[in-house]
Amino acid sequence: GAVVSQHPSWVICKSGTSVKIECRSLDFQATTMFWYRQFPKQSLMLMATSNEGSKATYEQGVEKDKFLINHASLTLSTLTVTSAHPEDSSFYICSARSTSGRKDTQYFGPGTRLTVL
């Protein structure tokens, strides 16, 4: 149980285009989902916290107009990287926190590798 999927698993795009990444909790409902970015050999950096039905809370230094987050249902959150640039190339990982059971544990998706040319 507690499976989180991400789609796509990897994407290559041209500079200036927008890319949407989906995060789904497959067998549980998640009121809260988190989006992280991880550069090689570095820690997971929290970008934003997404609550179902409300606006996401962004961490300091993360541009909300560049990284659009939508959490439209209890099982789906999307991250759209708008006007992507090479410096946005990274490993993007989402996680979800269950509405029931073990609420203190986050379940992570497999990650999405974004490469901007």
Add this chain to the structure above:
Amino acid sequence: SQKIEQNSEALNIQEGKTATLTCNYTNYSPAYLQWYRQDPGRGPVFLLLIRENEKEKRKERLKVTFDTTLKQSLFHITASQPADSATYLCALDNRGNNDMRFGAGTRLTVKP
């Protein structure tokens, strides 16, 4: 400033030995601390959670300790195996903010 430091970027040990990884934190007051395993190109996988009022937690070959006075957690893998080779991340509950903060991880290599 707030920091989460994991003892070393990389740790190499021989199969069968016990691996000990360290996580130290500064200017946090976590209600709990978690350890995750991350393989290359994959998302983290939850291993263990230990709460502030717990000193030690075990799960099979894994053992975690939590010393809130020292602001430190130790993560042990006993009878290590090559399959245990991965990066191990500690994460703290960012109390009151509903999120987790991660250390940079320690890359463990267990040699046969």
